[in-house]
Amino acid sequence: MRPSLFAAAALAVLPATAALAQVTGAAFALPEAKTFRFESQQQTLSMQYVDLPAERPNGHTAVLLHGKNFCSGYWRGTARVLHERGWRVVIPEQIGFCGSDMPRRYQYSFHQLAENTRDLLEQLDLARTTVIAHSMGGMLGTRYALMYPGAVERLVLVNPIGLEDWKAKGVPYVDIDAQYARERAMDAERIEAYQKQSYYDGRWNADYARWARELARIYQGPRGDRFAWSMARTSDMVYTQPVVHEFPRLQVPTALIIGQRDRTAIGRDAAPPAVAQTLGDYPALGRAAAGAIPGATLIELDGLGHLPHIEAPERFEAALLEALDGDADAG
Template sequence: MRLPLPATALAAALLTATSAFAAPSYGPELEGFEYPYPVRRHAFASQGQDLSMAYMEVTPERPNGRTVVLLHGKNFCAATWGDTAAVLAREGYRVLALDQVGFCKSTKPLGYQFSFNQLAANTHGLLAALGIGRATIVGHSMGGMLAARYALMFPDSTEQLVMVDPLGLEDWQAKGVPYQTIDAAYAAERKTSAAGIKAYQMKFYYNGEWKPAYDRWVDMQAGLYAGPGAERVAWNQAQTSDMVFTQPVVHEFDRLRVPTVLMVGTKDRTAPGGNRAAPEVAQTLGRYDRLGPEVAARIKGARLVMFEGLGHSPQVEAPDRFYAALLKELAAR
């Protein structure tokens, strides 16, 4: 992996990032962390349990008749989409930003079989309860994998699919990344700290560079691990890590039949489990500059947007560039 910083400078930066970075403490459903819009809840039964999905809804002053659903990544929450939702609403879109079961302000179930199919069904149930028959589905990171699964399961309900630096553009296990049991993943999750989150994101998401604005999102994630629901949070995160690793969507992109936009940062190097792979394998993983064009070519009629010089989270790293590109693609539809 090539980074713009010399090895010594990067090491120093990571050392700074991992020193004395204290995390706040939030409740198991992210109590104490403020969202930019009022949080509503969708109660439903699934797998023999009573669950609740948290979501924000932003309504425009001058509706254009379209709805956009925003799906968060594994290390993010609906709150991360707050500014994006505001921009979309100003353009007339009705916007929903969801927290999936097992994440953020939604229920953390003890015994739950996580799958992208199940999360897509949960999402569809919420939209149905709100009377939304068709929507544009925008997913980032893990949310991009979920958005693709949603479009495959519910094509008639998907007006447009937008995947932003989605995971699952490659099959890590097939490329040689060893499997990790959920128990092993849980043990690793229990060691999660704010410093570790910041160091990981700086290295893989932001190409070795950090801005103070990113700290809020580190606090959001780390606060769950530092709070009273830490064990349940870590268990759900281990389960969903297994879901991401064992349920790649890359093999099914050819089946997509909805208008699709793929947006990727050329500096994104995210590859879950890559740290378990042999060095010669690890260096080939997460090359979004290559994966983007390869995958877009497999999706009939797909439009590809490449963010030159950006990493895994363009909506966080360069929001103005991201908003302009997103609005252009939505309008093109």
């Protein structure tokens, strides 16, 4: 797929949406979001992204891929650290998420999202990048690296989901209509309860709450129904399109950064108890993935969960710079 001649010219700077407007710090702010318009599946779509130029260019660009329950803004701390070390940073929001279009009719697949991302990067004249990917973004980053190995300098997977094949392990299928009903029931209270238990081991603070509130605003806003429908279909994508079996095919330098307290597992609540208790063993899954991916390195972060870059930014940033060692001026 390539953008149409009309759409390819439509890289426009737009005001940041609510999803990206909050990604500011006391001494650091991401630039305004831009929009990439392109043709996909017989429709013109808009994908929002941030393009942060390097402060002292080191010749490298990092592409940060978000997870399913977050918008791109939760990468702000990581973007700052890379920016200070000379990296250009591009942070897309995938179709179906946050500030990007949420089409009612769209065939979601990791192949399609990877192609959309590649088209964006080609339009930005970025032939090769380092891909840093968290959670669901890890499945997308893996697919991207499999499809475009020559376009990937390095792949860094941060507590990626998809280190196991849930359906093969016995997690039952939940159809899209049932997923949609669950998504429509989402509100701030449910989101906080889930994230507090699943991500932070019962702890909670203002920084954690920021990202939960951001998600709740989308569910409860004017695009809430479209967002719920997109989330239902991307849940189906995550369940039905495993990448773990293709890890041995990866041909790019790969590092895994794994918070050892993480126990995230898709469909655990619907699985039989005997199955549920076997899922999401990230210490074991990380080691297995590192063994399956040729030449992979594994960085284990004791005591941290699914979001090490939010839970313990300094520890995560040190691990990331270690993972990037070998790229010029990585730190």
